[in-house]
Amino acid sequence: MNATARITLAALLCVGLAACAKKQEVKAPPPEAAPPPVPEATTAGAYTPADLDTDACLRQRVVYFDFDKSEIRPEFQQIVACHAKYLRDRPMARMTLEGNTDERGTREYNLGLGERRGNAVMSALQADGAQASQMNVVSYGEERPTCREHNEDCWSKNRRVEIVYTAK
Amino acid sequence: MRNPKFLFAFLMIVCAGLFAAQTQAQGLTVQIVNGVPSAIPITVVPFGQSAGPAPSTDIADVVSMDLNRCGKFRALPRSEVVETPTAGSEIKFPTWQQLKQDYLVVGRTSDAGGGALRADFELWDVNKQQRLLGLSITGQGSDLRRVAHKIADQIYQKIIGVRGAFDTRIAYVTAIGTGRNMQYSLIIADSDGYNPQTVVRSREPLLSPAWSPDGSKLAYVSFEHGDSAIYLQDITTGARRLLSSRPGINGAPKFSPDGRRLAMSLSYQGNPEIYVMDMGSGALTRITNNLAIDTEPEWTPDGANLVFTSDRSGKPQLYEVPAGGGAAQRLTFQGQYNADVSISYDGNQLAMVQGNGNVYRIAIMDKSLGGQIRFVSPGSLDESPSFAPNASMLLYASTEGPRGVLYAASSDGRVRQRLVLSDGDVREPAWGPYRQQ
Numbered sequence: 222m223n224a225t226a227r228i229t230l231a232a233l234l235c236v237g238l239a240a241c242a243k244k245q246e247v248k249a250p251p252p253e254a255a256p257p258p259v260p261e262a263t264t265a266g267a268y269t270p271a272d273l274d275t276d277a278c279l280r281q282r283v284v285y286f287d288f289d290k291s292e293i294r295p296e297f298q299q300i301v302a303c304h305a306k307y308l309r310d311r312p313m314a315r316m317t318l319e320g321n322t323d324e325r326g327t328r329e330y331n332l333g334l335g336e337r338r339g340n341a342v343m344s345a346l347q348a349d350g351a352q353a354s355q356m357n358v359v360s361y362g363e364e365r366p367t368c369r370e371h372n373e374d375c376w377s378k379n380r381r382v383e384i385v386y387t388a389k
Numbered sequence: 390m391r392n393p394k395f396l397f398a399f400l401m402i403v404c405a406g407l408f409a410a411q412t413q414a415q416g417l418t419v420q421i422v423n424g425v426p427s428a429i430p431i432t433v434v435p436f437g438q439s440a441g442p443a444p445s446t447d448i449a450d451v452v453s454m455d456l457n458r459c460g461k462f463r464a465l466p467r468s469e470v471v472e473t474p475t476a477g478s479e480i481k482f483p484t485w486q487q488l489k490q491d492y493l494v495v496g497r498t499s500d501a502g503g504g505a506l507r508a509d510f511e512l513w514d515v516n517k518q519q520r521l522l523g524l525s526i527t528g529q530g531s532d533l534r535r536v537a538h539k540i541a542d543q544i545y546q547k548i549i550g551v552r553g554a555f556d557t558r559i560a561y562v563t564a565i566g567t568g569r570n571m572q573y574s575l576i577i578a579d580s581d582g583y584n585p586q587t588v589v590r591s592r593e594p595l596l597s598p599a600w601s602p603d604g605s606k607l608a609y610v611s612f613e614h615g616d617s618a619i620y621l622q623d624i625t626t627g628a629r630r631l632l633s634s635r636p637g638i639n640g641a642p643k644f645s646p647d648g649r650r651l652a653m654s655l656s657y658q659g660n661p662e663i664y665v666m667d668m669g670s671g672a673l674t675r676i677t678n679n680l681a682i683d684t685e686p687e688w689t690p691d692g693a694n695l696v697f698t699s700d701r702s703g704k705p706q707l708y709e710v711p712a713g714g715g716a717a718q719r720l721t722f723q724g725q726y727n728a729d730v731s732i733s734y735d736g737n738q739l740a741m742v743q744g745n746g747n748v749y750r751i752a753i754m755d756k757s758l759g760g761q762i763r764f765v766s767p768g769s770l771d772e773s774p775s776f777a778p779n780a781s782m783l784l785y786a787s788t789e790g791p792r793g794v795l796y797a798a799s800s801d802g803r804v805r806q807r808l809v810l811s812d813g814d815v816r817e818p819a820w821g822p823y824r825q826q
Contacts, residue, residue: 289704325749327729327742327772328596328817329641329654330698330705332617333661333682336638340660359616360638364594369791371770 267310270389278303282384284342285377288323291337293345301342304384305349312352315388318342320360323376328362335360342382357387428463428804429548431456432490435467436508437475437497444498444533448508451537452494454581455555456544458806459781460799465490477511477520485515492521494544506530508537512544522547534583545781554777555580558821559784560588560598560607561795565813575609577624580777580797580820582808588622599642599651600821607819608632608642608651619653632666641685645712646692652676652712654684654697663697665712676714685729688712690736696720698728707741721754723762729773733780738800740765740774740783751785753800765802775820776800784818 273279284297293301308314320335339358347353368375433449433456453464465488474480475497485493496510505527512522524543528536535556542553557580565572575589575598589595593612600607608621618634619642633639637656644651651666655673663676663686677683681701688695689709696709702719705728710717721727726744733740736756743752743762751766751774766785773786784797789807793814798805808815 324770326726326744327685329684330682330728332638332640333684336656371788
């Protein structure tokens with residue numbers, strides 16, 4: 222390792238440490254300083270039907286997917302977790318998972334792909350403790366786009382599973 | 390080379406435009422988007438007419454349009470038809486030889502009583518000065534387009550040596566409206582898009598219409614009760630029967646060539662698999678069994694095998710399996726995505742949607758040419774290929790801006806015509822069988 226590389230490495234380490242330290246500093250205060258926001262207070266106990274309209278996590282009912290994929294992306298794990306908790310807390314609650322795809326490819330194959338996405342969300346909810354009997358998967362394939370332009374921006378909005386509560 | 394091609398295309402658009410004015414509100418407007426200068430030159434002279442009211446349809450024009458559409462003929466535009474013989478004895482051959490015409494069609498109509506009309510026509514070889522056909526076709530005065538399609542079929546068969554498929558019907562789905570305010574219609578029309586009739590209306594998606602081999606019924610998928618279900622509808626009586634509404638997907642129905650079985654894709658046992666339903670008993674036979682999506686089955690012409698779409702190798706590809714079940718064999722290896730097959734009557738040509746990147750085009754794999762692939766559509770979001778019963782042409786769905794349009798293309802890909810709905814989307818075309826006389 223020559224001198225330049227050593228200096229560069231050292232500099233990078235410093236920046237990295239500084240960044241970490243800063244993050245911890247910024248993140249640390251809120252729990253002590255501000256009182257926890259309302260939704261977080263309710264999540265401590267059991268969910269109630271009112272939380273479906275007020276809880277920041279439960280209000281999110283759409284899980285988006287990559288092209289031709291049915292794996293749940295990490296950023297949607299939290300949504301899956303809170304809806305699973307809702308189903309655990311409320312055994313009488315029922316939901317339909319509506320699977321959708323973008324317009325590319327054939328309609329019948331996309332019906333299959335939409336169902337696969339719905340099943341992926343259902344499995345994740347089950348893994349978090351929801352009962353299979355509380356959920357129902359319907360695939361609309363590419364038949365129900367929310368956006369109708371032929372570009373990736375639009376397609377990414379259509380590749381989705383919508384969580385629809387049929388009993389709260 | 391470019392000029393005559395352009396001129397021809399332009400004239401065709403003008404002709405199509407004139408006809409468009411006559412289509413009904415729900416009908417499709419036909420535009421030929423490219424022509425073939427090398428096609429066979431033929432003139433269909435305006436038909437003569439005996440005493441009585443003028444027929445509502447210009448038979449010669451309908452015949453000319455049919456012949457142009459299939460890509461194998463180039464009908465002389467009406468403005469260049471300098472003489473109007475109506476029988477063989479009146480033909481001055483040097484005139485048509487000078488116009489470089491290979492064939493000439495002349496004819497006349499007469500009252501056949503009871504509202505019927507009789508069309509007599511003759512097909513002549515201009516160079517040999519020889520009569521190839523002399524026939525008469527009678528039809529109701531209200532259905533003269535069908536008489537014209539039958540004449541075009543006779544001409545096609547005599548010159549090309551294959552049965553014509555102009556006197557056939559097509560089915561397709563239209564979607565009009567936005568958001569939750571959609572109106573879906575399953576429509577049948579003549580092969581050129583005229584005489585549209587709505588068979589089913591729904592506020593929820595309709596897809597995958599499939600003709601029974603006798604042309605009397607359509608199987609299709611409807612979401613009218615929330616999830617997909619397969620229905621069977623009698624076209625003439627309107628009688629309807631629910632065939633499958635099992636949990637999960639009920640999709641992709643296709644009749645066997647003998648009409649006794651219906652192949653479909655059902656997911657009630659976990660994931661989409663191919664099944665065959667006996668139409669008499671309703672009993673199901675499961676054909677595939679794996680964790681992939683298996684869908685879009687199509688029968689081989691002998692009814693012995695099914696070709697279907699499966700992503701068991703990762704991406705959708707076509708596979709073939711015995712119709713009673715057994716080991717599936719992969720058919721397609723070229724292209725990232727191959728799906729939704731349509732098979733020609735002789736089993737030699739497999740039309741499919743081939744996707745590469747974001748471009749989806751209609752490709753034809755020719756088994757008789759060692760599996761060679763040719764593209765018949767330019768993309769980029771083309772799907773639903775459906776062969777005419779004589780495989781001279783195929784229908785497919787494409788997009789034009791925000792809406793769906795249908796194209797009819799010659800199987801060699803040289804001629805394409807666009808069938809446009811005045812308002813809304815057109816999709817899911819299915820070319821019907823030969824019509825019973």
